[in-house]
Amino acid sequence: MIYWNSFSDFLAMGGYGLYVWGSFGVTALAMVIEPIAVARNRKATIARLKRQLRAESRSTEA
Amino acid sequence: MNDRFNLYRFASPATFYPLAGRLIPWFIAAGILFGLAGLYIGMLVAPTDFQQGEGYRIIFIHVPTSWMSMFIYLVMAFWAAIGLAFNTRLSGMMAQALAPTGALMAFLSLWTGALWGKPMWGTWWVWDARLTSELILLFLYIGYMALVAAIDDARRADKAGGILLLVGVVNIPIIYFSVKWWNTLHQGSSVNLTKSAMAEVMLWGMLLMALAFWMYSIAVALARVRTLMLERERHTDWVRKTLVGDEQ
Secondary structure, eight states, X not given: OOOOSSHHHHHHGGGTHHHHHXXXXXXXXXXXXXXXXXXXXXXXXHHHHHHHHHHHHHHHHO | OOGGGOGGGGGSHHHHHHHHHHHHHHHHHHHHHHHHHHHIIIIXXXXXXXXXXXXXXXXXXXXXXXXXXXXXXXXXXXXXXXXXXXXXXXXHHHXXXXXXXXXXXXXXXXXXXXXXXXXXXXXXOOOOHHHHHHHHHXXXXXXXXXXXXXXXXXXXXXXXXXXXXXXXXXXXXXXXXXXXXXXXXXXXXXXXXXXXXXXXXXXXXXXXXXXXXXXXXXXXXXXXXXXXXXXXXXTSHHHHHHHXXXXX
């Protein structure tokens, strides 16, 4: 079933290795970075909103 | 009317927020499964292309990212139209949540296209109709995000951004049909409803990868829209309850 004869064949991509792996590598990197950025933004937003909420409830109690 | 089948209920952020949260893990799981299957077929099983050698394998991300870049824009324009017509709260947030992912897909489409063009055409870039209109799509995404970020009032930002999205939607058919309307260096479409230019196993690899990119985009956009909902609805009771409780 597997088309390749060896792992080095697979990496070389018939001489197109730079172009193929350059495409897949950058895409994979983007698909790792974007979810991390979304998660970090979410954490920061929730922390900020919680701070605001606490500040508000303090000012109404006083 | 039975409440369970009332779609309008989900147009309210308070009900959509927890639903989106429950759906995200499923989209992630489906995305990983489709991605692994697509990579297995595309990179390990599919034979070489008789014209382009192994370089053709870039197609397994180039075509899905290009499709997504166009499709996400259409979905954003759809939400913009709904938002402008019915003044719904959720639609503007949906459009905003999709924009960065759409821009990323447009960038990846251009990036993989350049890496494909260099060995096949001998150049990273040409100002031909397909490539130029896709570049304009990337600029439309960036312009939309910059415009929305520049306007403080969220509802006005949605309106201005929505109009930009609706005007820019004319670019989508131009991208899609550019290879038919003009003589371009870019090859014609690889997939056709009646007969496909690709071998069946390659087609399967590409469709699985396309599904993986769909699932990825939905998961990321849902995660982003949930944060936007908290931010924009911060003065409502449901957000206060959500922030105080453990459910986030």
